[in-house]
Amino acid sequence: MAALAPAAGTPKLLSAAATGLAGFIESRRLCLDTILGHAGIDQASLSDPVAPLSLDGYCTVLDLAARRSGDDDFGLAYGQQFLPSHLGLIGYIALSSDNALHAAENLASHFRFHQQETSTELIFRNPFYHLTYRIDDSRIAHRSQDAVLTLGMFCNVFRHCAGRDWCPDEVHLEHARTENWRSIEAAFGAPVRFESRTNALLFRPERAVAAMPQADPALLRLMCHNIKTLGFRKPAQSVAALAEDYIRRNIASGSVSLEGASRVLHMPARMLQRRLVEENASFADLVEQVRRVEGRRTLLEGKLDIAQIAYDLGYSEPSAFVRAFSRWFGISPLRFRKMHRIEGGRSRLQ
Structure with missing residues (x-):
């Protein structure tokens, strides 16, 4: 399959990000067809992990499911249970890395092939690393559910190698403080700073030293090649x-x-x-x-x-x-x- 060219409309992401989403929606006793239809998403596309999925539609599904179920923790819960291997190529890139910090570096540098119009960086500002995530397209309005979901996915990469008790030192979220802020702090095991410049996990270097159990340099090189081939191409070099x-x-x-x-x-x-x-x-x-x-x-x-x-x-x-x-x-x-x-x-x- 050739690399996916950027779409003319709203940005896309690889459908691996929606692994298990249909079942998760139905477990909340919601009508899957209604919610996907409202967001303009074809359920069949969810079965192909490298199929392009509308990022706006994806965020709309999360927001609509949260509102229709009356559960503000919908995105939070979906992200917390999301295994890194379910993320497809970007997940296996993290799992094949040497250690937690290496996984964070690879997430930051390769996420653009997984999801368009999105900024991810790993920045060190003493004493913390900041693993950041932000949707750049201002047309996507419903993004708070996606933010806690994606940071939860990132957090699970660290927990895969450091244990289920691993927690960041801080969590930053772009959106204003919500009524479920205590649930968010409990899920991450860390204080949350709302209305931040970007979404981010903050952690000290010593909290990212655990070796990745399935570290595999050969597989890592293959997955990095594959995501550049099957994922979204970068724009022309500036x-x-x-x-x-x-x-x-x-x-x-x-x-x-x-x-x-x-x-x-x-x-x-x-x-x-x-x-x-x-x-x-x-x-x-x-x-x-x-x-x-x-x-x-x-x-x-x-x-x-x-x-x-x-x-x-x-x-x-x-x-x-x-x-x-x-x-x-x-x-x-x-x-x-x-x-x-x-x-x-x-x-x-x-």
Whole structure:
């Protein structure tokens, strides 16, 4: 099957996200045909885990089921019981990862192939990692049920390797506080901050060290390939992304420049600079972004000392890297590495 092209209408997600949803709706004594019909979803599409499903329709189903059943916890309950393996390709990518942190990295970097118009990131802001999730399409109004559901799915990835008692340190939700806020806190075992900028699970590094029981590097590579082939294609690469690729390939030389990028991209330096501004980027910011991402990744791999990492990132001396890293993450590189003593191998980005 060829990769799915982005649809002209509202964004899509892979139907694996709706595994067991029909039965879950019927267990609440609701009319499945009525609810799916109202959302414009064909029940037959739910049986194919890589079939495209309307994200707006999916969110509408969750919202309608919650309202018709009188159960504000509908999405919460569905997400809490959702096994990672039921998520299809993205679920197996998480389960095949080395450990909990590696699984979170892979969820964040591959979720865009599972669901369109959605932002997922794994960000470290001392002392917490933030595994974020947000639907970007403003046309999708009914999203609170989906938010608690998806964070519950993410939470179950951690619980798969760390045990059922695993809990994040905090949960952030975009929507306003609801009457069932106590149920949400009880389900996650953590305080919830409503009206946040994005939905997120927050956790300390030491809470993500458990090894994944079914870690399988070969299967992980296959699943990453498959989701890129069977899932939703990325949009055409932006000029900022092309410039970032140039920086990443040449950063160790210590001589990356706007002029060098313009020669590689076959456009005048002024045009490149203007195109970057149009994409809300700058060459200096891209250099810093590459250094931040690659510095963190290399520290987690644990193979190189801090001085060698600094030189590989184009710094003339290690102290410059130490100052930059401390500014980015609020912690020194050495302390950061000590905080990430991962069971079952280092965390590696795919």
